[in-house]
Amino acid sequence: MEVFxxxxxxxxxxxxxxxxxxxxxxxxxGIIGMVNFAHGDVFMVSSFIxxxxxxxxxxxxxxxxxxxxLLIVLVVAMILTGLWGWxxxxxxxxxxxxxxxxxxxxxxxxxxxxxxxxxxxxxxARNKSTPPLLSGGITLMESxxxxxxxxxxxxxxxxxxxxxxxxxxxxVQRTPFGRAQRACEQDRKMAxxxxxxxxxxxxxxxxxxxxxxxxxxxxxxxxxxxxSFSDGFVPGVKAFTAAVLGGIGSLPGxxxxxxxxxLIEVFWSAYFSIEYKDVAAFSILAIVLIxxxxxxxxxxxxxxx
Amino acid sequence: xxxxxxxxxxxxxxxxxxRAGEPLLxxxxxxxxxxxxxxxxxxxxxxxxxxxxxxxxxxGAGKSTLMMTIFGAPRARSGTIRYAGEDxxxxxxxxxxxxxxxxxxxxxxxxxxxxxFENLQMGASLHGGRWFAQDLxxxxxxxxxxxxxxQQRAGTMSGGEQQMLAIGRALMSRPTLLLLDEPxxxxxxxxxxxxxxxxxxxxxxxxxxxxxxxQNAYHALxxxxxxxxxxxxxxxMSGTGRQLLDDPAVKAAYxxxxxxxxxxx
Numbered sequence: 001m002e003v004f005x006x007x008x009x010x011x012x013x014x015x016x017x018x019x020x021x022x023x024x025x026x027x028x029x030g031i032i033g034m035v036n037f038a039h040g041d042v043f044m045v046s047s048f049i050x051x052x053x054x055x056x057x058x059x060x061x062x063x064x065x066x067x068x069x070l071l072i073v074l075v076v077a078m079i080l081t082g083l084w085g086w087x088x089x090x091x092x093x094x095x096x097x098x099x100x101x102x103x104x105x106x107x108x109x110x111x112x113x114x115x116x117x118x119x120x121x122x123x124x125a126r127n128k129s130t131p132p133l134l135s136g137g138i139t140l141m142e143s144x145x146x147x148x149x150x151x152x153x154x155x156x157x158x159x160x161x162x163x164x165x166x167x168x169x170x171x172v173q174r175t176p177f178g179r180a181q182r183a184c185e186q187d188r189k190m191a192x193x194x195x196x197x198x199x200x201x202x203x204x205x206x207x208x209x210x211x212x213x214x215x216x217x218x219x220x221x222x223x224x225x226x227x228s229f230s231d232g233f234v235p236g237v238k239a240f241t242a243a244v245l246g247g248i249g250s251l252p253g254x255x256x257x258x259x260x261x262x263l264i265e266v267f268w269s270a271y272f273s274i275e276y277k278d279v280a281a282f283s284i285l286a287i288v289l290i291x292x293x294x295x296x297x298x299x300x301x302x303x304x305x
Numbered sequence: 306x307x308x309x310x311x312x313x314x315x316x317x318x319x320x321x322x323x324r325a326g327e328p329l330l331x332x333x334x335x336x337x338x339x340x341x342x343x344x345x346x347x348x349x350x351x352x353x354x355x356x357x358x359x360x361x362x363x364x365g366a367g368k369s370t371l372m373m374t375i376f377g378a379p380r381a382r383s384g385t386i387r388y389a390g391e392d393x394x395x396x397x398x399x400x401x402x403x404x405x406x407x408x409x410x411x412x413x414x415x416x417x418x419x420x421x422f423e424n425l426q427m428g429a430s431l432h433g434g435r436w437f438a439q440d441l442x443x444x445x446x447x448x449x450x451x452x453x454x455x456q457q458r459a460g461t462m463s464g465g466e467q468q469m470l471a472i473g474r475a476l477m478s479r480p481t482l483l484l485l486d487e488p489x490x491x492x493x494x495x496x497x498x499x500x501x502x503x504x505x506x507x508x509x510x511x512x513x514x515x516x517x518x519x520q521n522a523y524h525a526l527x528x529x530x531x532x533x534x535x536x537x538x539x540x541x542m543s544g545t546g547r548q549l550l551d552d553p554a555v556k557a558a559y560x561x562x563x564x565x566x567x568x569x570x
Contacts, residue, residue, distance in 0.1 A: 176430060183416050183427050190414040193376055194478065195402035195431040299418075 002146040007270045013154045015262025016161035020216035021239030022254035024209030030185045030249040031205050034104045038088060038111035040236015042210050045115055046081040046217030047227040051128055066133060077218050078211040085210025086203055120229040129226045157219045164215055181205060241285050247298020327390055328353045329482055329514050335384030337374045344370040346538040352516050357508050359517040359525040361559055362535035368518045369411040372486050376401050403431055407480035413471040417460025421451055424459050424470055428477030444473040447503050464491035482514045489521045501528055522559035526550045
């Protein structure tokens, strides 16, 4: 029972991070029908931005309050990563819009390779670490053999994720921008007929996706305390898997998929073997897709005409 | 006042006169292609302020293509389209919409996974909700059916209801020029009558200019001030609604066997 509870906490934490990244995949797919393979690397870049900003704040500016530093890091990382997202769409995808379907996909793979190599050259190939942050936590349950421990980091990760997802949900469901975004997703041409600037809406979608990936990047750095140029790939693929599992195009699906992948991975590592955790996660994906081809919350393609 | 000053005045007056005499929408020699296939071949057409103009023609004649070409999607390969004197041929679609044109397009194109209410909000997005409550009331008065279904997802409604929504959505932007592509399609005769009455009211009471594409040629020509006949991407005939209704060729091609034949015979 204690082991289970502990793994549940660990899994939800990891799943939150996957969910945040998965939203970027699912939104971009929803609006332009393309898998943005560079999204994992955008996440990695945001981790580096977070690391650099954090070091500037603490080492140069001498900010001693960790809470304040983290808040600034989060905001700056979201803004700068959002700019990256905007620039990538502008340079690598928009010129290819209206081209054949595979073109932007190949371009995305190119951007992915560019980003990881750029970071490798600019920051070096070795793992970069932060000093330990936010140590400590709450002991939830204690028996002779096992302690269930909820660290402050995990609290923070889950809280930040919950707050941002709520805000994001509000943005998409209740604001004019969110409405325009959903309209473009359903019928771009019609949205343009109503005066919606479709290109601008797509750009903003990329910015939003990148900003949420930045949140994930900051939390990832906080959680693991280390990041390397190659760290975009695996979390990126996992988050993409999460988006597909939840039903690509569906926002709640992306979050649900992220949580499921995180939980599977953690539970498999705890009860079976850590080496096969990825096999487990991807096997579940395969099985779910056999029985629900459009994912758990994905919509069936049938629509009344 | 100096002579130069008077000259400027005269010129300004001329410019104003020219603008007043100019049609709201002027399509000149417009050709549109899908790949290498010509859908419109040198179409000339005008819609004056305050008019109801109808375009009739068989399936595949290019009526809907013309409607969409006005909005730049697809773009005209040659020719010019002017709206209120401004050349809009190369403007992006969303900028054209912001000039005060609205369209209820072929196939209705309601946003299927949005509620009726949200669809209407989308129609009003140009104004940022300034007149939303008032316009919503007007649309609901026009189509009481929509009022009952404001929270329903548009994709689950019947074809006729979606048609009402598409027209309502277009009205929400308070257009100067309203383009309606087959508003009677899929509607019960009684509802069709309601829609045509509504079009007449919009034109007479609100002074809205209306460009109407219809298969239902009899109703459309009865309603319109002027009409055009489109055949294979070319305008073959034009005239007042009455003239076209009485024209034997129009009768034979578009009115025989229909409601029109019975009443005009």
